[in-house]
Amino acid sequence: MQALKILVVDDDPVTRALLTKRLTKSDYDVDTAETGVVAVEKIGHQFYDVVLTDLMMPGGIDGIGVLEAVKGSHLKTEVILITAHGTISNAIVAMKKGATDYLQKPINFDELIMRLEKIQNWRHLLKNASDLRMAMEITEQTSGETIQNLEMTVADLQARLTAIRDVLERRELAPDERIAMALNG
Template sequence: MHNFRVLVVDDETDFLETLVKRLNKRMLDAKGVESGEAAVDLLKREVFDVVVLDVKMPGGMDGIETLREIKHIQPLAEVLLLTGHASVETSIEGMKLGAFDYLLKPMKFDDLLMKMAHAFEKKSSHDKKIRDAKIHELTRYPSRVFDDE
């Protein structure tokens, strides 16, 4: 498995900490934050490949709002939603807004890892396409190397 950057957003600190620990043990570069606002702040500063987002969070931004912000700040980051049984509808709404997939909480850790890997693969292939397109463009118009991005 490739090493990639993961951001976990969940209001339950105990859950968050343990999950981050386990992910780090799997050689992933994982970080955890406890609210939507904190996630948005961090995403403005650092680049993540996959975001695991709890859709039900008390206070401030809820899951859907956070998802919108994430897609606004880092459109290429893939988002996995964590949801309870009662909020499957919210997950569906989230996927319409561009989330990659959803998981019912409590989830099997292996399922989470698998879906994260899929998400990262998708993101990587997407990144590759963008890179290829850029290379193609640069080989045609090398002078554009000096253009500001």
């Protein structure tokens, strides 16, 4: 399975560098943005599996703004918010707006990796489900065509048999006449 593509959004260069290092070490494909504005621009241009964003950021677009931008353009992107201690109520607001999860500072990397693994497992299940659905839809479509063709053929044959029976029952005609008519349809 392909590595998750993660966008790390934080105005603090140390946090960005640290997160990049740890996540890259764990084989994730990492990109960074130093402001909400840059993040929104990047999100508009490409797809990320996960956006890991600080909640409080200067420059006009904060973590909630990044979340809203993600939800507006990519339904399949998961957003994890990073909140400072004591701002959990903001994180809950974010969860209500569709964030997948939140982490408190200082970031516990084991916890972060665990959450990402969960997302990856989840993705894997979704992929299975979607493969199954596609297989089902193709089966349904092809069997549907076969069944519908059969349905029309049977209805047609039934109509012809009824017509033949009607002709054969026409007592006013001679038997060989009836048979000839029936054979000619």
